[in-house]
Amino acid sequence: MNKHKINEKPHYLNPYFGGVLLGLLVVVTFYITGRGLGASGSVKSTVVTTVNAIAPQHAENNPYFSKYIPKDKSPMNNWLVYESFGILIGGLLSGVIYGRIKKFRIEHGKHTTSSKRLIFAVLGGALFGFGSQFGRGCTSGAALVGSASFSFGGVIVMLGIFGTGYAVAYFFRKLWI
Amino acid sequence: MNKNYIFLTVLMLLLALGTFFVPKKQLVSHEVKPEKLLLDITQPSRYVTTDQVAKMIIEHDPTLELIDVRPADEYDKFSLPDAVNVPLKDILTPEGQDNLGIEDMNAVFFSNDDIMSDQAWVISTRLGYKNIYVMKGGLNCWIETIINPVEPPETAPKTAFETYQFRKAAGMYFTGGNSIKTDTGVKKAKIKVRRKKKEKAASGGC
Amino acid sequence: MGPLIPNEIITGDWNFVIAILIGIAFGFLLEASGFSSSRNLAGVFYGYNFVVLRVFFTAVIVAMVGLLYFDYFGWLDLSKIFILPTYLSPMILGSVIMGIGFVMGGFCPGTSFTAIAIGKMDALFFAIGLFIGIFIFGESFPLFKDYYYSGSMGNVTLTDVTGIAAPWFAFGFTVIALAAFWVSAEIEKKVRKNTKEYKF
Structure with a gap:
C-alpha cells in the first residue's frame, strides 16, 4: 500500500539552510585537514588503479597516470577516495531518511526518452571527466572549495562551468524541458 | 517566509561587512621563544662544512637548497652552482622565505664568511623555520678548501690526505666549467630521497 | 590552532576516518538539498529550479566569510591551507568542457555519487562516463602535456592577483549572491507558472 502518491513533491532541505551547512562543512574541513573536499579525484584514482591493475607497464609509462601511482600502496588509498565513499554513504543515509530510495530509475525531461538520456549521461560524464583534469577539479573541489578559499583558479573554474552551462543550455533544452 | 529571508539577507550582509573590520592576525604564534633561540644559537649543529656542501652538490642531492645571502651584484659575479640569491635584507619578506621550510629540503645559507649567513640563520x-644550516666559513672557506686545497704535510694523519684527495677532485669538478653558477633556477624537487647522513662537522675547516 | 592535522594537533592516522565522516556529511547535505536529481541540477540553466544557485552560492559566501572569521579568531592559520593552484588557460578550457558536460549529463561527480546511492541509473551512467573521460584524458595526455602545465600562476589567491583584500571579495560575492537569490526567486516563479508539468 503506497503511503505516498507517486507525484508527491519530495521533501528537501531549505536550500539556503543546506548552503549554510555546506559552507560550514567546507570551513570545518579546512580547519581539520587544511584542504577542502572534492569528488573527481576519486574517479581519477579509480581509473589509475584499473589501468595499473590491467596493464601496469602501460600505466607506469603513461606520463599522467604514473604520477598517481604511489610506490608502496594502492592508488585508491587516498583521502579523496575515502571521502567519496563517505559521499555515497551520506547520500544513502539522506535517501533513507527522506524516503527517496526506490527501485532503479532513469530521470529525464518530458520530451526525451530514457535511452537518449542515458546516452547523454555517458557523453556528458565523459566530457566532464575529461575537462575536470584540465580544470584540476570539479564543481566541488575546484569551483566550490577553490572559490571559498579565494583561489583565483577556483573562481575561474566556477565562472567557466556555469557560464558555459548557460551558454549551451539552449542546445540541450530538449533533454530537460 | 519573506520576513525571515529579509532578516537572513541583512544578517549575511552584516557578517560579510564585518570581515572588513576584523584585523589580520600576525603570525606571532610561530615565532620561537627567546630561550629556545639562545639554546639553538649556541649549538654548532647548524654548521655544515664546505666538504659536505661540495659532496651534496656533486651527488646532486635533491634536498639541498643553497641560499646566497649576499647582495645581488656579488651573487651575479660568482656563486655556488644552483644557489638562489636572497639578500639578507630580503629575508623578512614573504618572497625571501619562499625557499625555507619546504618539506624534506635542507636550506644552507652562505655568504663570504659566516657573519651574514649566521644572521640569516638566526x-x-x-x-x-627548521632544517636550515650555515656553511661554515662561507665562500672564503670554499675557495680555500675546495678550489685551492692545501696539501697536508707528510706527518698528517691518513684522513687528512683522504680529505685532500676529495677536495682536489671536487675542485676539478667545480672549476671544470661548473664553478660559475648555473642558471637552473630554484629546484623545488619533491622527490623523497634517502635522508642526508648527519656527518660530524669535524674534518677540516678554516 | 587549525588546520589541525598539518599542525599535528590530530595525528594523521585519523585522516581517513575524518575523510569518511566529512564525505558522509557532504553526501547527506547534497542529497537532502535535492542534488541527487539531474532534473533539479539542470534546472538552474533553464530557470525552473534554482536550487543549485542557492545551495552553491550560499555555501561559497558562508565559507568565505567563515574562513575570514576563523582566521580572525585565531582558529585557523590561513597561510597553511591548500589553495588550488591556477593554470590559467587549461583551467578555462577545462571549465568550458565541464560546463558542456554538466548540461549534457545533468550531474557533476559529487552529486552523481549521491544519486547513485538512491538508485538513479542516469547517475551511474554519468559516473561511467567520468571514468571513460578521465581514461581518454590519460591516454591522450602526451598530445597536450605541455598545454596541461601551461599558464601556471602558482597557488595564487584573488588577493594575490588583484591586490584587493579578501573581505572585498567576501562582501562582493555576498552582495551578488543575495541579489541573485532574490531575482532568481522571481524568475523561478514565472518559469514554473508557464511549465505546467514540472514533476520532481
Whole structure:
C-alpha cells in the first residue's frame, strides 16, 4: 500500500539552510585537514588503479597516470577516495531518511526518452571527466572549495562551468524541458 | 517566509561587512621563544662544512637548497652552482622565505664568511623555520678548501690526505666549467630521497 | 590552532576516518538539498529550479566569510591551507568542457555519487562516463602535456592577483549572491507558472 502518491513533491532541505551547512562543512574541513573536499579525484584514482591493475607497464609509462601511482600502496588509498565513499554513504543515509530510495530509475525531461538520456549521461560524464583534469577539479573541489578559499583558479573554474552551462543550455533544452 | 529571508539577507550582509573590520592576525604564534633561540644559537649543529656542501652538490642531492645571502651584484659575479640569491635584507619578506621550510629540503645559507649567513640563520630560526644550516666559513672557506686545497704535510694523519684527495677532485669538478653558477633556477624537487647522513662537522675547516 | 592535522594537533592516522565522516556529511547535505536529481541540477540553466544557485552560492559566501572569521579568531592559520593552484588557460578550457558536460549529463561527480546511492541509473551512467573521460584524458595526455602545465600562476589567491583584500571579495560575492537569490526567486516563479508539468 503506497503511503505516498507517486507525484508527491519530495521533501528537501531549505536550500539556503543546506548552503549554510555546506559552507560550514567546507570551513570545518579546512580547519581539520587544511584542504577542502572534492569528488573527481576519486574517479581519477579509480581509473589509475584499473589501468595499473590491467596493464601496469602501460600505466607506469603513461606520463599522467604514473604520477598517481604511489610506490608502496594502492592508488585508491587516498583521502579523496575515502571521502567519496563517505559521499555515497551520506547520500544513502539522506535517501533513507527522506524516503527517496526506490527501485532503479532513469530521470529525464518530458520530451526525451530514457535511452537518449542515458546516452547523454555517458557523453556528458565523459566530457566532464575529461575537462575536470584540465580544470584540476570539479564543481566541488575546484569551483566550490577553490572559490571559498579565494583561489583565483577556483573562481575561474566556477565562472567557466556555469557560464558555459548557460551558454549551451539552449542546445540541450530538449533533454530537460 | 519573506520576513525571515529579509532578516537572513541583512544578517549575511552584516557578517560579510564585518570581515572588513576584523584585523589580520600576525603570525606571532610561530615565532620561537627567546630561550629556545639562545639554546639553538649556541649549538654548532647548524654548521655544515664546505666538504659536505661540495659532496651534496656533486651527488646532486635533491634536498639541498643553497641560499646566497649576499647582495645581488656579488651573487651575479660568482656563486655556488644552483644557489638562489636572497639578500639578507630580503629575508623578512614573504618572497625571501619562499625557499625555507619546504618539506624534506635542507636550506644552507652562505655568504663570504659566516657573519651574514649566521644572521640569516638566526632570523629564519626565530621565524620558526627548521632544517636550515650555515656553511661554515662561507665562500672564503670554499675557495680555500675546495678550489685551492692545501696539501697536508707528510706527518698528517691518513684522513687528512683522504680529505685532500676529495677536495682536489671536487675542485676539478667545480672549476671544470661548473664553478660559475648555473642558471637552473630554484629546484623545488619533491622527490623523497634517502635522508642526508648527519656527518660530524669535524674534518677540516678554516 | 587549525588546520589541525598539518599542525599535528590530530595525528594523521585519523585522516581517513575524518575523510569518511566529512564525505558522509557532504553526501547527506547534497542529497537532502535535492542534488541527487539531474532534473533539479539542470534546472538552474533553464530557470525552473534554482536550487543549485542557492545551495552553491550560499555555501561559497558562508565559507568565505567563515574562513575570514576563523582566521580572525585565531582558529585557523590561513597561510597553511591548500589553495588550488591556477593554470590559467587549461583551467578555462577545462571549465568550458565541464560546463558542456554538466548540461549534457545533468550531474557533476559529487552529486552523481549521491544519486547513485538512491538508485538513479542516469547517475551511474554519468559516473561511467567520468571514468571513460578521465581514461581518454590519460591516454591522450602526451598530445597536450605541455598545454596541461601551461599558464601556471602558482597557488595564487584573488588577493594575490588583484591586490584587493579578501573581505572585498567576501562582501562582493555576498552582495551578488543575495541579489541573485532574490531575482532568481522571481524568475523561478514565472518559469514554473508557464511549465505546467514540472514533476520532481
